[in-house]
Amino acid sequence: MVRLTDLSFGYRNQPSLFSGLNLSLGVGHIYGLLGKNGSGKTTLLKNMVGLRSPQAGRATVAGEDTAKRRPNVLSRMFFLPEEPYVPDQTAKVFLGMNSTFYPQFDRTLFGGYLEAFEVPEQRVLTKLSLGQQKKFMVAFALACRTKLLVMDEPTNGLDIPSKVQFRKVLASAFDEDRCIVLSTHQVRDLDNLIDSVIILHGGAIKLNAPLDQLTSQIRFGNVSGADTADILYGEQAIDGTHAILPNPEGASSKPNLELLFNAVVSDSGILLDYLTTEGVR
Numbered sequence: 001m002v003r004l005t006d007l008s009f010g011y012r013n014q015p016s017l018f019s020g021l022n023l024s025l026g027v028g029h030i031y032g033l034l035g036k037n038g039s040g041k042t043t044l045l046k047n048m049v050g051l052r053s054p055q056a057g058r059a060t061v062a063g064e065d066t067a068k069r070r071p072n073v074l075s076r077m078f079f080l081p082e083e084p085y086v087p088d089q090t091a092k093v094f095l096g097m098n099s100t101f102y103p104q105f106d107r108t109l110f111g112g113y114l115e116a117f118e119v120p121e122q123r124v125l126t127k128l129s130l131g132q133q134k135k136f137m138v139a140f141a142l143a144c145r146t147k148l149l150v151m152d153e154p155t156n157g158l159d160i161p162s163k164v165q166f167r168k169v170l171a172s173a174f175d176e177d178r179c180i181v182l183s184t185h186q187v188r189d190l191d192n193l194i195d196s197v198i199i200l201h202g203g204a205i206k207l208n209a210p211l212d213q214l215t216s217q218i219r220f221g222n223v224s225g226a227d228t229a230d231i232l233y234g235e236q237a238i239d240g241t242h243a244i245l246p247n248p249e250g251a252s253s254k255p256n257l258e259l260l261f262n263a264v265v266s267d268s269g270i271l272l273d274y275l276t277t278e279g280v281r
């Protein structure tokens with residue numbers, strides 16, 4: 001569905017952010033793109049959807065270069081920026097002007113999402129609070145039912161109940177024909193929501209793997225004392241060492257995204273080397 005091939009990009013008069021980057025994303029997945037502040041997540045997503053043009057290499061969706069901004073490609077994807085712009089209009093006027101670009105837009109679903117987010121439908125959009133504006137745009141993005149949906153930091157600015165609602169609504173909107181990409185630097189926000197993780201660090205994709213494939217090869221758990229010998233990565237805590245371990249017996253464990261992220265961006269390459277050996281990366 002999405003393919004970045006040997007992609008290089010840097011802003012004018014700045015060092016290159018990516019050089020020869022490759023990434024392939026398929027339908028039927030909700031990807032979490034994780035990276036530190038300033039690692040280039042937004043820039044990567046903008047290259048993906050054609051809002052920035054690669055200096056070398058290609059970004060394609062369904063085989064077409066997104067930088068060409070062809071209408072038939074644009075109607076199949078939706079990019080929601082971190083701080084979406086809303087016009088000084090009512091929802092009705094906004095929908096009239098924008099939903100026509102998306103042939104699969106579903107008005108009933110949209111109304112249901114707004115209700116779930118408790119966003120009033122009659123108000124002028126600029127009169128909504130920033131959180132309500134964001135939820136309005138999330139509802140619109142989901143209701144467009146595009147094959148590719150890319151959301152940059154979708155949970156930023158949402159209160160805790162809204163984050164819970166966001167998970168529910170997104171899970172209900174997902175189907176096997178869609179590819180959803182969510183970026184965040186707040187790793188915990190994506191817990192129990194994504195099925196695949198992409199980690200961007202140092203201008204490269206350090207990891208791109210389904211969580212079930214990861215947990216078949218590694219185990220997340222707490223260990224203490226003598227058990228620490230096998231650890232691929234660990235962090236000391238009050239209740240022992242929160243650890244990532246080899247998983248030769250294929251035991252099931254709940255992925256700890258924060259620990260995984262810290263392990264991948266740490267200087268220790270032990271976990272990544274292990275995953276390479278096990279064929280997960």
Ligand SMILES: Nc1ncnc2c1ncn2[C@@H]1O[C@H](COP(=O)(O)OP(=O)(O)OP(=O)(O)O)[C@@H](O)[C@H]1O
Nearest residue numbers: 011012014035036037038039040041042043044185
């Ligand atoms: N329009 C721009 N012109 C020049 N430099 C930019 C521009 N936009 C971003 N940058 C720089 O590119 C780098 C990557 O920025 P980007 O916004 O892609 O990172 P990010 O991972 O999304 O960060 P965050 O998690 O803080 O949102 C940063 O060093 C940033 O200062």
